[in-house]
Amino acid sequence: MVEQLNEDERAAALDRLDEWDYDDARDALTRSFLFADFSEAFAFITRVALLAEKADHHPEWSNVWNRVDILLTTHDAGGLSRRDVRMAEAIDLLQSS
Structure with a gap:
């Protein structure tokens, strides 16, 4: 079973993930990405x-033209988990490459 982050773990993760926002209502990480175009x-x-798919983690997202909004939370844990933090870090690496 995946465990929800405690308060200290959540705070430490948010400090490391400075491009991500915290959605208190959903206990989730969120971030918007802008691109040159839809492609x-x-x-x-x-x-x-x-x-x-490789991480067995399925983000919630939406896409409108050049914008992608991502929300990461672990439903099985009832909120933010290490799985979400790892996924956010992996997405950040994609974005920086």
């Missing part, structure tokens, strides 16, 4: 989807 946004979604 770049969709290519990014595809790369994230491949990472997510």
Whole structure:
């Protein structure tokens, strides 16, 4: 079973993930990404989807033209977990490459 982060773990993760916001109502990480156009946004979604499948983690997201919004939370844990933090870190690596 995946465990929800405690308060200290959550605070430490948020300190490391400075590009991500915290959604208190959903106990989730959120981030918006902007791209030059729809093709770049969709290519990014595809790369994230491949990472997510390997990690057995399926983010919530939406895409409108050049913008991709991602929300990470672990439903099985009832909120934010290490799995979400690892996924956010992996997405950040994709974005920086």
